[in-house]
Amino acid sequence: MNNKTSARQKIRYRIRKKVSGTAVKPRLSVFRSNTDIYAQLIDDNTGTTLAAASSREKDIAAQKGTKVEMSKLVGAAIARKAGELGIKNVVFDRSGYIYHGRVKAVADGAREGGLEF
Numbered sequence: 001m002n003n004k005t006s007a008r009q010k011i012r013y014r015i016r017k018k019v020s021g022t023a024v025k026p027r028l029s030v031f032r033s034n035t036d037i038y039a040q041l042i043d044d045n046t047g048t049t050l051a052a053a054s055s056r057e058k059d060i061a062a063q064k065g066t067k068v069e070m071s072k073l074v075g076a077a078i079a080r081k082a083g084e085l086g087i088k089n090v091v092f093d094r095s096g097y098i099y100h101g102r103v104k105a106v107a108d109g110a111r112e113g114g115l116e117f
Contacts, residue, residue, distance in 0.1 A: 008095075008096035008097070009096065010096075011096035012095055012096035015093060015094065015095070015096065016093070019091050019092075019093050020044040020091070021041070021042050021043055021044045021045075021090070021091055021093075022043060022044070022045055023043045023045065023046070023050075024087075024089075025087075025089045025090060025091060026041040026042055026043050026050055026082075026087060026090055026091070027041070027042045027043075027044060027090065027091045027092075027093045028040070028041055028078065028090040028091065028092050028093060028110065028115070028117075029041075029042055029093040029095055030092075030093065030094060030095055030097065030103050030106050031095060032095075032097055032102055032103060035055075035067075036054060036055040036056050037054065037055050037067070037070065037071045037074055037102055037106060038052065038053070038054040038055075038074075039052065039053050039054070039074050039075065039077075039078040039106055039110075040052045040078075041078065041081070041082055041085075041087065041090065050082075050085060050087070051078060051081040051082055051085060052078075052081075053074050053077035053078040053081060054074060055067075055070040055071070055073070055074050057077065059077075060073045060074060060077060067102055068101060068102055068105045069105075071101075071102040071103075071105035071106045071109065072105040072106070072108060072109035073109060074106055074109065075105065075106040075107060075108060075109020075110040075111075075112075075113065076109040076110070076112060076113045077109075077113075078106075078109075078110055078113070078115075079109065079110045079111075079112070079113020079114055079115045080113055082110075082113075082115055083113070083114055087115075088114065088115065088116055089115075089116050089117075090110070090115050090116070090117060091117070092107055092117045
């Protein structure tokens with residue numbers, strides 16, 4: 001593992017010590033790859049994923065835009081799916097990424113979609 005990845009991993013573990021999700025208030029975890037972004041609602045008590053959204057879904061991928069714009073759409077999609085499950089409150093897990101750019105766009109999209117952090 002290179003320095004950047006191992007540094008992110010350390011930050012990730014530090015965040016995960018403090019942040020965990022339940023069925024009532026799941027953890028909104030974000031993963032950022034070079035091309036796409038993924039978001040999951042996770043119940044850590046049972047270790048299950050309640051809902052997921054990504055920039056690879058057909059309706060999101062069909063819309064052209066920058067990666068930041070796509071990230072905002074992913075945030076809105078995860079908020080919509082959470083609403084269908086009756087979830088309003090979540091715990092945000094930035095997974096070791098800096099809260100800026102695409103990660104911030106997912107959070108903003110989710111907030112606009114009605115989720116509360």
